Amino acid sequence: MTTSQTAAEVASAAHTGGPLLTIDGLGVRFRTREATVQAVTDLDLTVRSGELLAVVGESGCGKSVLAHALLGLLPANAAVTGHAVLRQPDGGTVDLVGCGERRLAAEIRGRRVGLVPQSPATALTPVRTGRRLLEETLRAHGHTRATTRGAAERLATDVGLDPADLDRYPHELSGGMAQRLVTALALAPDPPLLIADEPTTGLDRPLVDHTLDLLRRRCDGGGAVVLITHDLAAAERVADTVVVMYASRTVERQPARRLFAEPGHPYSAALLDALPDRSFRPVPGHPPMLTALPDGCAFVPRCGRATEICRVQPSTTGYGAGVLACHHPLPSGAGS
Numbered sequence: 017m018t019t020s021q022t023a024a025e026v027a028s029a030a031h032t033g034g035p036l037l038t039i040d041g042l043g044v045r046f047r048t049r050e051a052t053v054q055a056v057t058d059l060d061l062t063v064r065s066g067e068l069l070a071v072v073g074e075s076g077c078g079k080s081v082l083a084h085a086l087l088g089l090l091p092a093n094a095a096v097t098g099h100a101v102l103r104q105p106d107g108g109t110v111d112l113v114g115c116g117e118r119r120l121a122a123e124i125r126g127r128r129v130g131l132v133p134q135s136p137a138t139a140l141t142p143v144r145t146g147r148r149l150l151e152e153t154l155r156a157h158g159h160t161r162a163t164t165r166g167a168a169e170r171l172a173t174d175v176g177l178d179p180a181d182l183d184r185y186p187h188e189l190s191g192g193m194a195q196r197l198v199t200a201l202a203l204a205p206d207p208p209l210l211i212a213d214e215p216t217t218g219l220d221r222p223l224v225d226h227t228l229d230l231l232r233r234r235c236d237g238g239g240a241v242v243l244i245t246h247d248l249a250a251a252e253r254v255a256d257t258v259v260v261m262y263a264s265r266t267v268e269r270q271p272a273r274r275l276f277a278e279p280g281h282p283y284s285a286a287l288l289d290a291l292p293d294r295s296f297r298p299v300p301g302h303p304p305m306l307t308a309l310p311d312g313c314a315f316v317p318r319c320g321r322a323t324e325i326c327r328v329q330p331s332t333t334g335y336g337a338g339v340l341a342c343h344h345p346l347p348s349g350a351g352s
């Protein structure tokens with residue numbers, strides 16, 4: 017897809033509930049003194065209004081880097097290529113890659129695309145209470161003095177935080193409380209697209225489900241959520257679509273129901289096998305270094321189905337309603 021086609025497609029779909037975000041050939045590399053880290057490779061993705069899209073994959077596969085690339089939050093040693101076209105409320109579009117920090121800061125970050133960061137503790141300003149942080153955010157997004165206090169308390173309750181705990185300073189919050197506070201902060205501007213990076217860390221199961229259901233309700237109300245998670249059970253509970261990333265690439269993208277019933281990629285199947293209510297068998301072996309990715313499929317050394325072609329040539333094909341990067345997909349029904 018070319019950029020102009022993508023932009024035109026997005027614009028024409030603006031009034032039909034079409035794609036809200038269209039990512040096309042996104043790549044992220046980090047230059048370090050020792051090597052180049054290929055953290056995201058040739059990623060294509062569409063997120064629609066009303067859709068909850070989960071991104072899953074082992075630690076280090078590039079999930080958070082993807083989120084940070086969309087929000088212009090990568091450090092200076094990062095180089096981003098490709099496009100990420102966001103539909104604007106007026107039907108226009110903006111490419112988040114290359115639109116520039118000034119525009120991202122003024123128009124996009126927080127307002128149009130919210131982020132629940134993976135490390136809540138470092139995201140919170142230490143000298144302000146949760147209430148002050150939340151009220152400042154609400155005021156910056158149009159709330160008046162009269163409505164701010166009530167809105168802050170409602171948001172706290174929505175995320176499962178006792179409003180009384182808003183008077184604590186960040187260092188007085190448990191990990192789970194800080195997690196809920198950063199979720200409330202991301203929700204305060206009511207962004208049409210929310211990227212939630214491991215938003216359930218440190219929460220007990222009832223609060224995990226509470227948070228997931230909150231995200232689901234946002235989508236049912238017309239919002240869109242990208243849920244980055246290690247927790248496949250979380251994705252199974254609420255996602256419409258699941259993207260499985262491995263070593264910087266999408267290996268499979270499917271409607272959630274299909275992925276959980278009939279994974280096509282051996283890596284997707286291995287991740288599902290690791291679930292406690294399935295085989296509870298960890299994926300054998302380790303992911304590769306992102307500094308030395310092979311030409312072919314990076315899962316080969318851990319894959320029981322790989323042949324010579326997998327080593328030398330990547331494969332990405334349409335597969336049902338999704339995509340699959342595998343020369344030897346599992347037969348339909350194998351994972352059910």
Ligand SMILES: Nc1ncnc2c1ncn2[C@@H]1O[C@H](COP(=O)(O)OP(=O)(O)OP(=O)(O)O)[C@@H](O)[C@H]1O
Nearest residue numbers: 046053055074075076077078079080081082091306
């Ligand atoms: N500033 C940087 N310089 C060099 N490499 C980086 C930098 N930031 C991230 N990386 C590398 O990019 C890769 C992807 O990291 P990322 O944080 O996206 O992983 P992740 O999938 O979110 O993992 P986790 O599930 O543990 O959060 C990792 O190998 C990481 O070491």
Ligand code: NI
Nearest residue numbers: 079080081134
């Ligand atoms: Ni991460």
